Amino acid sequence: MTQAVILTRDALAVLNSSRSLPLLAVMSVKFAAAVTEWATRHRTRLALESLEAWQLTDVGLTPDAARAEAQKVFWRA
Numbered sequence: 001m002t003q004a005v006i007l008t009r010d011a012l013a014v015l016n017s018s019r020s021l022p023l024l025a026v027m028s029v030k031f032a033a034a035v036t037e038w039a040t041r042h043r044t045r046l047a048l049e050s051l052e053a054w055q056l057t058d059v060g061l062t063p064d065a066a067r068a069e070a071q072k073v074f075w076r077a
Helices: 002-017 023-049 053-058 063-070
Strands: none
Touching: 002 023, 023 063, 053 063
């Protein structure tokens, strides 16, 4: 997850610093960044659902908090 976020932030930083890129290119990269973030959230929430109580305790979550996070839709942070 961290790697995708870093790459996305780097790509957006390059786009923000360059004023000569066409609008369609900028919008395409921003859309791709959003889809990547959504996919990461979906994947990590699925993994969170499959953790056992002792594993949740290891990462500092209660089963109720993990369940609430796992039930969020992918576009919600």
